Amino acid sequence: MLSLQHISKHYQVGGNKNFVINDISLDVDEGEFVSIMGPSGSGKSTLLNIIGMLDEPTDGYHYFVNEAVHQLKERQRSALYKQYIGFVFQAYHLIDELTVYENIETPLIYQDVKGSERKAMVADMLDRFQIVGKKDLFPAQLSGGQQQLVGIARALIAKPKLLLADEPTGNLNSKQGEEIMELFRKLNKEDGVTIIQVTHSEKNAEYGTRIINLLDGRVESSKKF
């Protein structure tokens, strides 16, 4: 599904190049569930953002569903991104001014999905996550676990092939975290969504089919189950 070849990213600090990602090569197949681990500052988020095309590497080749991302223009990249990728954050990043319903609906609006169709899709999603009763509440009125559920529902609404999650359980207690992980596993198994998550928890990492350890911007180890 995606292939990174000799990807590097550095920041210019003073006269020195500070490498955050240092020559990483990585292939992820469709249907995989990858967990990325590593100490704080090792470049996990940066790597995830590069995969998600939110950030650009300073070097290397990036292929996604057989497209050479590093050669694409902003618009094309954005189109590709919209079609295939969903994002989940540690801090949920729901839009405070929008209701649960509207938060979930937003990606569809940006994809120019018709109103009636949107309604059906959002209703379906609310139903699936069992949050129909909360659809008119605002994020501030929800608990952290509920907010993250909405965040995931929103990431999934446009039926992405690839779900990227940056410490999705970082702000949740262990029970809530477990529920989210179960959900991920189900998504991966039953719906065939490819998932790449960043996590600090060994336990959560083990939900994945592969664990990659980063250290100082390099892949320290990678093992498949």
Place this chain on the structure above:
Amino acid sequence: MIKNYFKIGWRNMMKNKFFSFINIFGLSVGLACCMLIALYLNYETSHDSQHKNAPNIYQVVTAFIQNGNKRMKMPNTPAPMAGALKREFPEVIETARLLKLFIEDKTIIQFNPANGERKSFLEEKGYLADASFFKIFTYNFAEGDAANALANPRTIVISQKLADKLFGTQPALNKVIHVNSNTNGEQDYTVTGVFKEGKTPSHVDANFFLSVNGGNMEGFIKRQANDFASNNMFYTYLLLKPGTNAAKLQVKLPAFMDKYASKDLKNMGFQKEQSLISLRDIHLSSEVESNVTPPASKTYLYVLFSIAIFTLIIACINFMNLSTARSSKRSSEVGVRKVLGAEKSTLIKQFLGESILMTLIAFIFAIVITLILLPLFNQLSGRVITLSVSKDLMLFFEFLVMALITGVLAGSYPAFYLSSFNPVKVLKGKLTNSLAVVAVRKGLVVFQFIISVVLIVASVVIARQMNYMRTADLGFAKDQQIVVPLRTTAAKSAYAALKAELQENSGVISIGGSAYYPGIFNPSDNLIYKEGQTTAEGKRTRLNYVDDNFLQTLNIQPLAGRLFSPDFHSDTTNGIIINEKAAKEFGFSSAKDAVNKKLFNKFQDNTNTFTIVGVVKDFHYEDLHLPVTPYGFMLNTAGFNYMVIHAKPGNIASMLKTIEISWKKYDQNDPFDYSFLDEDFDKNYQADTRLAGIVGYFTVVAILISCLGLFGLAAFSAEQRTKEIGVRKVLGASVKTIVSLLSVDFLKLIIASIIIASLLAWWLMNKWLQEFAYRKDIDWTIFAYTATIAVFIGLITIGSQALKAALANPVKSLRSE
């Protein structure tokens, strides 16, 4: 999608009520200013558009040339001009003459119904017009037939308003009314038409039109039938054949003047150059002096236009600044939306949607404000502008477009700024404003304050000039002077008896009679020269005809020789008293030198000789816009237009009562009317008073909106620094140091604005002051005042917020972070 934008916009607005209030209030007021001024500009530019023939109507304009010096163009032409032009040029289909009854005068109009009380009114805005006038111009006749209305002698066409006043609900047509004017004498006229005053203004603001024939002017016009040089008192209008090129016709006018006027002009010692001005240009042209009604003042239009634009800009700046200052609050939303697939252009549209929503709400308030303030604005600007939601739909649509444009302008900068955030960066943490955007914000605050400070300086300078003009020594006593117009033959002949009786009154200092008095139009003038010179060296000298007590009544001071006196009989035949300026211009070495010398004036083939009996100190017979020019008084014994009564300070009301009782004794027929000389004189400052009023009001508005913006910024900055302030307080900082910490940045901006604005205002207002021949020049005290006012206002605005932040409990603010 649009619905979505508006929904989010609305929620954001409701969530930040304070900022929304500042923005909507500012934009409402800014838009209302623009609407009022747009209405005004619309009114001013619509003059005479109602006439069907408008594109083919022209007014004949004259430039008088003497000794090679061209004076301002005037729309005044002699009586035979119209007829000759029609005869001479086939492209001139129709011509009409219009003569204004003396401007400062009122006409007595009386109606004596067979059964009922006699009605008698003093009416203004009367004209004599040729019958062809209504063939050229479109008037909506409620009664009578426009085409023939003024064909017969002693016929009158009146406005609906006057008809209502005279006849109530009765038809006006064919009623006979008595008309008595200084210009045209006293006759009976038959009403042959009533016209409705439309909504569209005309440069001819007539209340009634008299036929040219049948009054005193008929004889005068007949006598002048071949005089193309003098009697330049008629407005001549031409209706050209459709498709005629007016410029080509204008080229033929010098030859025409050669043929008809060259001989007379040579005798008179000046030349005339004729040109044409298109009807629709008359009201907007500043090239032609003293037209039927004063043209729109260009300065005034520019000032209004700039004020409208600047108020709106100030409001837009508030919106921009508050939006970008609060951008950190919106940045994560931008980041998330981008992650969810929003493109930059989509986000730009979203933010523009919000600003447009805000301006649309402001638009509704602005319309309400406009409707409420229109009467006040009319009073300020001296216009009768109307606005109704049903009749002016097109105008409202234009206002809506204006509001939308404002929304886009105000929203574009924040929209581009906010939508350009990088999602990776903003989602990582709080975003601090970039230096560039802070610099822009500071620049915009300075710009706002420059506008406000310029307006403050302008207000102060205008107020000082107005005060100077009202209190300046005019060279005569202008207070306690009651002017009683003597309009009719009966009133004029009653003058001597009236004067004799009133002079006995202990409240009266002195009484004088005259043809004109200072402050009103003084139409009489002659080219006068001294012995040894010719008419070509003559100086244009205004002349007034007075009795032997007028100069004493006005307290005009003799410098050399003497004032008129009944002891010198020769005074009435050829005595003249001139002002200092005249003595100088005629070439006398001193005032003393001028006394008993001879002066001459050539009129047609006669030469008149005068002897100077005295020279008086210069006095302002015209307002302070104009320099003092040569002036002469001649002695008359009767036939005065005005009786001027200098009363002792005290009970003016009872004095007026006394005068009225005497008046009734000697003239039972005419209504008693009076005015105060000082008020009449100050009427010349009407345009300036209006300017002062408008600038004053808008200054307050501009300051208010700017301060609201500043207040918002200060509040925001204090809010942002809550934690810092808390820490500083815990570390022992006093309230004073914290207030100054928070205020000093803003104060620097205000001071920078004051410096730039002072320079700009000094240059601008100096230009404005050049319009006055006598002025109170700008000095440093004005800037001292202004700076004090601006710093004071700024300090209150910012200081209040800083103080609030400084007094907050640090424990609370630290915990909440």
